[in-house]
Amino acid sequence: MAADRIVSVVEAAKSRGLTREAIMKAIKTGRLYGYLLSGKGYLLSARQIEGKPFDQKAFEKLCRQYISVPEACNIVWKTDAAVMRDLRSGKIKGLRVNPKCWAVLKSSAEEEFREYQENEKNRVGRRRDIGFTRSPRDLRKKTLKRKSR
Numbered sequence: 001m002a003a004d005r006i007v008s009v010v011e012a013a014k015s016r017g018l019t020r021e022a023i024m025k026a027i028k029t030g031r032l033y034g035y036l037l038s039g040k041g042y043l044l045s046a047r048q049i050e051g052k053p054f055d056q057k058a059f060e061k062l063c064r065q066y067i068s069v070p071e072a073c074n075i076v077w078k079t080d081a082a083v084m085r086d087l088r089s090g091k092i093k094g095l096r097v098n099p100k101c102w103a104v105l106k107s108s109a110e111e112e113f114r115e116y117q118e119n120e121k122n123r124v125g126r127r128r129d130i131g132f133t134r135s136p137r138d139l140r141k142k143t144l145k146r147k148s149r
Helices: 009-016 020-029 056-063 069-076 080-089 106-118 136-148
Strands: 034-037 041-045 094-098 101-105
Touching (some): 009 020, 009 041, 009 094, 020 041, 041 101, 069 080, 069 101, 080 101
């Protein structure tokens, strides 16, 4: 069987000639299998969308190579805006799942941080604050917990 590739809901809708809502309904009813990436967006199999035989376990293994932007923030110790800038520039590899969600290739984020550590002595400017979360979503949760006490 040929290698599978990941597509977004929007790409699946365009290739099938359907709306995004129709694809989402097919996922919710179980007619299509979508791998949920941290509650923000679904990853779909291109083979499944094309109506070809598709191995769900192999596809899930492929999807587990991807993480959400907040998870990538905790790997590279950058804010989500900085991670998204790196995604757009190609410094970190990933794919756009929907207008509000990116799937980040975990190995690419780890490689970016490794390069940062190797070249840290040659850098000019402020160092990254390593040791606590950089994602504003995670920081927001922590401040809400403190206020509720």
